Amino acid sequence: MSTDHVPAVPESAPSRRDRVYATIRDELMNGGFSPYERLTEERLAERHGVSRTPVREALARLQSDGIVVKREGGLYLYVPSFRELTDLYELRITLELRGLTRALEDPTVRHDRPRLEAELDHWYGLRDHRPAPDAGFVAHDEQFHTTLLDASGNPALTGALAQANRRIRSVRMYDYLTEDRMTATITEHIEIAELVVRDRLPEALEALREHVGASREVVMHRAAAALEMTRNLAGQVTR
Template sequence: MARRGRIPLSERVYRALQRDLAAGVLVPTERLGEERLAEIYGVSRTPVREALARLLADGLVERHPGGLYPYRPRLDELADLFELRILLESQGIHRARRLEPADEQGVSVEGGGTGGPSAPAAPSPSCAAPEPAAPPPTFSAGKPAAPPPSFAVREPAPPPPTLAVREPAPLPRRHDAAILDVELDIWRHLRSHPPAAGAELIAADERFHLRVLAASGNAALADALGTVHARVRPIRALDMPTPERIAAMTADHIAIAEQLLAGDLDHALRSLVAHITMSRDHVLARAEHALRLTKLARALRD
């Protein structure tokens, strides 16, 4: 049994393979043979086999007749992954929107229960139907008459309940403000000190979207988004954004964080979807261009 606090060997191999697949260290067209990988990472075949099984389940490795190979998305699959990303990240904002009170102000009956509909008010005493009169006394011969009935004065009915305006309920926490504040500070700093294109920028971009989604309170959504990032990352690693695109990305991240912190969920959702859509369109355009160049290169002779 592994000691407490130590990372199991299969987990370390899994993380190393995941990192190298994303960075393009492992050639996409070469088979992921257990013996070769065991030699590369200095381990036996067992942890390699366990790591490959997990990567296959994650969708980062795919099985072909000749064995396992790094996952390479087709154009339509790449578009599907961006669509899934939009659904996951939008759900974080929709989830926060459902936490808003449906009615921030309402009417309640003083002295009544909370939350339920008010009972109808009792009718006013002046409107109550009169009680039937007692029958007149009868007299029998030779017997003294019965005393006249006595009439008790009724106590006045309590006044009808008064209606009071309920104070607005406090808004529930929509997103974790501490997480958003940290990311906002990071991207404001990057706005003043623009980063270079490369792996660090991709990691910072992915971290922003993961943390924003995690701030909505659903860790499972963030985990699913992490898998999507891992499958798209090899394509993004080959796409070097221009300084103008980096500046646009930075501005979008700042705007999204500020809108979420202000509770402006509608604008935040529109900004988020537009931001991801622009990234999708650019990546797809670059991928299509690369495919055309590849076909052209195949048609040429040295």
């Protein structure tokens, strides 16, 4: 049987869906669309040279991420108010720190060490094979923080954190677009988890407080820039 001709392997549906999702997401986050511009399957499919199916799936994922919202009978880029973002970040910080303070206050509260060690292994892998800056890295970050909190044994706190994360995810994605923030996130996550695994909770609490605070400053700075861009776009629309 001849082996001269090997048929090309077609691109898999999942990889095509992921590509369309990532492309639209990055355009939304980098000012490619005004918050006042309706996002339609037809226009996006034509823009990216694909069928409407992967675009429809991408828009559904972007809604789940909180980047796209439904209003006025259509889908639009979501831009939270600065006050809303401030309040949600305060909630996030309170929940995350509580996972450690409750263990400090009650000696019967013990963190799930095997879960934290497994999460540490994941971050050691990211440190050794560092991915390029990408907004999607927020999924790794959320996993770390929810695992750290859940390991303290109160699922109600974890559920509240997951809900807060969903509401600020669209803005927090801006935290992972530069090499320095990627490096800092990986390094600090490893430091925090190692301290908790070693039962050095006071030090872990301080490291977590500094880590989340630094992330907050970056996100708020970039959120302010995004809101300014939104105001400029609104001015262009109304001219």
